[in-house]
Amino acid sequence: MQLTLLATRTAARPYRFATQCATVDNPDPQHKDQYGSSSVPIYQTATFKGMGGAYDYTRSGNPTRSHLEHHIAKISNARHAFAVTSGMGALDVIFRLLKPGDEIIAGNDLYGGSNRLIGYLKTHGGITTHHVDTTDPSTLVPLLQDPSRKVAMVLLESPTNPLLQIADLETIARLVRTHRPEALVVVDNTMMSPYLCRPLELGCDVVYDSGTKYLSGHHDLMAGVITCDRDDVAKGIAFTINSIGNGLSPFDAFLLLRGVKTLSLRIDKQQANSVLIAQYLDQLGFKVNYPGLPSHRGKAVHDRIASGPGAVLSFETGDVAMSERIVGSARLWGISVSFGCINFSHVSRTKLSCFKFYKRNLPEDLIRLCVGIEDPQDLVDDLEAALLEAGAVRVVDEAGARATLERVRPDGGDMKAVELKSVGGQERVKAGRPALERVMTSAPGKVILFGEHAVVHGVTAIAGAIDLRCYCLAEARSDGQISLDLPDLGYSQSWDLSTLPWHLVDPALTSSSCLKTGPKPDQAPSTELLTLLANQFVHQDQLKAVQAAQAFLYLYMHLAAAQGAGAPRPAAQSFTVRSGLPISAGLGSSAAFSVAVSSALLYSHGVLPLPSSSSSGDAKGGIDRAHADLVNAHAFLAEKVIHGTPSGIDNTVATLGGAVAFRRAVKGREGRLDVIEPQEGRGIRFLLTDTKVARDTKTLVAGVARRKLEEPDTINPLFDSIQRISDSAHSLLTSSTVDRAAQLAELAQLVDQNHAHLVSLGVGHAALEAVRSTTRGEPWGLATKLTGAGGGGCAVTVVPDDFSDDSLASLRSALASSGFETYSTTVGGRGFGVVAVPPSSAEVDEAEGGAERSKVPERRRFDECAGEELARWAEGVEGWVRA
Ligand SMILES: Nc1ncnc2c1ncn2[C@@H]1O[C@H](COP(=O)(O)OP(=O)(O)OP(=O)(O)O)[C@@H](O)[C@H]1O
Numbered sequence: 001m002q003l004t005l006l007a008t009r010t011a012a013r014p015y016r017f018a019t020q021c022a023t024v025d026n027p028d029p030q031h032k033d034q035y036g037s038s039s040v041p042i043y044q045t046a047t048f049k050g051m052g053g054a055y056d057y058t059r060s061g062n063p064t065r066s067h068l069e070h071h072i073a074k075i076s077n078a079r080h081a082f083a084v085t086s087g088m089g090a091l092d093v094i095f096r097l098l099k100p101g102d103e104i105i106a107g108n109d110l111y112g113g114s115n116r117l118i119g120y121l122k123t124h125g126g127i128t129t130h131h132v133d134t135t136d137p138s139t140l141v142p143l144l145q146d147p148s149r150k151v152a153m154v155l156l157e158s159p160t161n162p163l164l165q166i167a168d169l170e171t172i173a174r175l176v177r178t179h180r181p182e183a184l185v186v187v188d189n190t191m192m193s194p195y196l197c198r199p200l201e202l203g204c205d206v207v208y209d210s211g212t213k214y215l216s217g218h219h220d221l222m223a224g225v226i227t228c229d230r231d232d233v234a235k236g237i238a239f240t241i242n243s244i245g246n247g248l249s250p251f252d253a254f255l256l257l258r259g260v261k262t263l264s265l266r267i268d269k270q271q272a273n274s275v276l277i278a279q280y281l282d283q284l285g286f287k288v289n290y291p292g293l294p295s296h297r298g299k300a301v302h303d304r305i306a307s308g309p310g311a312v313l314s315f316e317t318g319d320v321a322m323s324e325r326i327v328g329s330a331r332l333w334g335i336s337v338s339f340g341c342i343n344f345s346h347v348s349r350t351k352l353s354c355f356k357f358y359k360r361n362l363p364e365d366l367i368r369l370c371v372g373i374e375d376p377q378d379l380v381d382d383l384e385a386a387l388l389e390a391g392a393v394r395v396v397d398e399a400g401a402r403a404t405l406e407r408v409r410p411d412g413g414d415m416k417a418v419e420l421k422s423v424g425g426q427e428r429v430k431a432g433r434p435a436l437e438r439v440m441t442s443a444p445g446k447v448i449l450f451g452e453h454a455v456v457h458g459v460t461a462i463a464g465a466i467d468l469r470c471y472c473l474a475e476a477r478s479d480g481q482i483s484l485d486l487p488d489l490g491y492s493q494s495w496d497l498s499t500l501p502w503h504l505v506d507p508a509l510t511s512s513s514c515l516k517t518g519p520k521p522d523q524a525p526s527t528e529l530l531t532l533l534a535n536q537f538v539h540q541d542q543l544k545a546v547q548a549a550q551a552f553l554y555l556y557m558h559l560a561a562a563q564g565a566g567a568p569r570p571a572a573q574s575f576t577v578r579s580g581l582p583i584s585a586g587l588g589s590s591a592a593f594s595v596a597v598s599s600a601l602l603y604s605h606g607v608l609p610l611p612s613s614s615s616s617g618d619a620k621g622g623i624d625r626a627h628a629d630l631v632n633a634h635a636f637l638a639e640k641v642i643h644g645t646p647s648g649i650d651n652t653v654a655t656l657g658g659a660v661a662f663r664r665a666v667k668g669r670e671g672r673l674d675v676i677e678p679q680e681g682r683g684i685r686f687l688l689t690d691t692k693v694a695r696d697t698k699t700l701v702a703g704v705a706r707r708k709l710e711e712p713d714t715i716n717p718l719f720d721s722i723q724r725i726s727d728s729a730h731s732l733l734t735s736s737t738v739d740r741a742a743q744l745a746e747l748a749q750l751v752d753q754n755h756a757h758l759v760s761l762g763v764g765h766a767a768l769e770a771v772r773s774t775t776r777g778e779p780w781g782l783a784t785k786l787t788g789a790g791g792g793g794c795a796v797t798v799v800p801d802d803f804s805d806d807s808l809a810s811l812r813s814a815l816a817s818s819g820f821e822t823y824s825t826t827v828g829g830r831g832f833g834v835v836a837v838p839p840s841s842a843e844v845d846e847a848e849g850g851a852e853r854s855k856v857p858e859r860r861r862f863d864e865c866a867g868e869e870l871a872r873w874a875e876g877v878e879g880w881v882r883a
Pocket residue numbers: 470486488489543544545546547548549577578579582583584585586587588589590591593642643650695696697698787788789790793
């Protein structure tokens with residue numbers, strides 16, 4: 001039922017642009033390629049055998065070209081499309097729709113090549129052209145209304161090249177329709193491509209693109225394409241192409257078709273780079289022409305007729321010689337004509353002779369930038385180096401917290417120093433040192449005894465800290481880098497602090513109150529920053545590491561920005577995280593990671609003062625509750641980055657330790673946190689079994705949320721029942737009077753009931769059932785449920801008081817023989833901890849003659865040892881203070 005509905009919907013809706021680009025349909029649905037080739041074959045033939053077939057001579061038509069033309073028509077939303085040998089070839093074909101004596105109205109900032117052809121038309125074809133200011137549609141009206149004028153064509157470009165002036169294509173098309181219905185409105189759409197603008201949809205008659213540019217994207221072919229809706233116009237164009245023989249060759253048609261498939265992908269990246277570069281130049285005070293800048297004249301019109309500013313911009317320096325020096329100094333930026341290529345950002349200075357010849361009033365110092373898909377920071381760096389080398393900017397305030405660039409006035413006069421908040425969208429930051437040279441934190445994993453998943457939707461859950469922990473070591477460095485090493489995931493990466501996307505920090509997280517109380521519980525992480533971090537800053541090898549690195553960088557950047565009151569004051573540091581917890585197994589490894597990293601950041605940056613350690617080196621409850629809450633608030637944000645919509649129970653337990661009954665705040669109902677105090681002599685043993693079945697909490701939580709939405713009548717009663725289970729468990733665990741045997745028997749029953757509900761929620765797994773059947777079977781008879789997000793991961797078994805150590809050992813070996821890993825743990829252990837780590841033995845040797853050596857664990861062991869050995873190493877550092 002559901003499937004049918006979805007299928008119908010998909011069939012009725014046209015595909016979106018990127019999908020249309022990537023899917024090449026056969027123009028002739030009757031014709032199936034004999035081998036079912038996925039890529040369109042190249043029909044490299046001049047002639048076709050026989051007469052009366054679909055094709056006879058490639059000048060008139062060729063299957064590869066037809067495929068391309070069909071595809072171009074589809075993505076341009078046009079009835080007809082034609083592919084010819086160049087963009088100018090396309091304009092030539094269009095001009096041949098005119099007759100001697102006809103007149104053209106064209107812009108006064110037209111592409112030089114078009115102007116050259118217009119000049120030729122005048123001398124050889126008797127066709128005159130009137131150049132007007134197309135940024136103002138009213139300038140066309142007198143010509144359109146003048147009956148003595150034989151205006152047969154209006155030729156437009158928007159944005160123009162290279163001044164990026166905007167013509168209101170829609171309004172002009174309407175004016176032409178009103179005053180001169182027989183005239184054709186022709187648009188050169190090369191700067192936009194059909195991805196960003198489709199002028200036929202705005203009422204224009206004929207559109208052409210130089211396919212050499214964005215449509216191809218690789219500067220490896222020359223082509224032009226023409227689209228139109230009118231059948232009579234299409235007939236004229238087809239006749240001309242066949243007559244003059246400038247149809248695109250089969251091989252170039254194949255290449256162009258290949259290029260078009262990635263059109264939207266390429267333009268998205270080129271455009272994003274262009275926005276950063278335009279902002280950079282704009283902040284330096286250059287006059288920048290780019291419709292992506294709020295100040296650009298005609299931006300409102302452009303935003304109405306097009307869906308993006310494109311990837312060409314230009315700027316003026318105020319001095320021709322300086323412009324020449326800038327263009328000459330660029331290294332990564334090449335010097336070239338044309339644009340639209342993915343891997344070749346280039347600069348070009350306007351050619352004086354050309355402009356003078358056509359009497360175009362173009363500034364002679366104009367530099368055009370055509371932006372590719374390179375890393376934007378490299379482009380900005382190279383441009384900046386060229387600006388510095390050319391003397392267009394100079395560095396001031398090098399000693400300050402932030403480097404500042406100042407534009408140099410070409411005439412030597414005073415120029416206001418531009419304090420750059422951001423350069424190319426990237427803050428010019430200077431790395432400092434952290435408040436603490438070396439600090440280590442740790443946080444426990446958790447086991448949820450009752451209420452997982454339901455807790456995300458406002459039901460109470462019962463959980464406690466376990467004795468497996470995650471450790472984070474933060475160390476100062478002095479090379480302007482921040483690094484993250486995650487040996488458990490085989491991941492290691494460092495970033496130059498000045499290259500991080502500081503411009504995307506969320507101001508809501510950089511206020512001074514945020515430093516005191518932490519991010520608000522309903523604060524969502526910025527998807528824009530997270531996406532950028534994932535796409536451009538984090539190695540993409542494995543999802544687990546991407547999530548962890550995103551969370552780390554997100555916290556790090558906001559903390560650095562908050563400390564500098566918006567202007568980042570980052571410290572160069574190395575962070576190494578190790579964990580004794582199985583990752584993605586339901587024991588809260590992500591929460592332990594989030595708490596360990598948050599606390600390491602807050603202490604090492606001096607936001608939290610280091611608590612004083614007791615002489616025993618293990619002060620219980622030695623951390624202020626307000627400090628713990630600040631850590632928890634930051635960790636919750638990190639959990640959101642990793643999990644999407646966590647309830648907050650995992651990070652709360654990993655921060656505070658102990659055992660809690662937790663209810664999150666939902667829709668107007670307050671949250672609630674009850675600490676379950678350990679009861680003397682009534683501790684309960686638990687066995688944790690890791691099924692080793694990999695799963696992802698984020699996906700499982702999202703799946704339950706979707707089911708709640710789609711099947712509320714099934715899911716809501718399950719949540720109500722889980723609430724009753726948690727309430728019963730809470731009173732059983734806090735009662736000091738209920739009979740011990742009855743308490744454990746009742747808990748076992750609740751465990752079974754809760755597990756059954758979790759299976760009904762859809763988060764069970766065959767491996768978990770295998771664990772349950774082993775523990776329930778003879779001779780053990782113990783109740784087990786999944787714990788955490790389920791879908792695999794871990795199960796928790798209640799171990800009664802009279803269950804002997806031998807029985808436990810034999811149960812563990814039975815589970816191990818099925819490939820499971822077990823952990824026997826107490827529940828309710830300590831919360832997060834912190835310790836200042838002294839220099840490792842090697843450093844002590846140098847500085848103090850080795851006097852301290854025996855007290856300091858060897859640093860490299862932290863990276864190398866695992867499991868219990870890791871815990872021994874970390875716990876061996878003296879002076880831990882824990883919540
Ligand atoms: N030792 C570690 N090193 C690096 N990243 C870690 C480490 N431990 C956890 N993580 C991060 O936490 C994520 C695991 O989160 P996930 O929620 O899937 O599992 P979990 O927290 O163990 O289970 P649950 O949330 O069900 O208790 C990993 O993908 C990684 O991003």
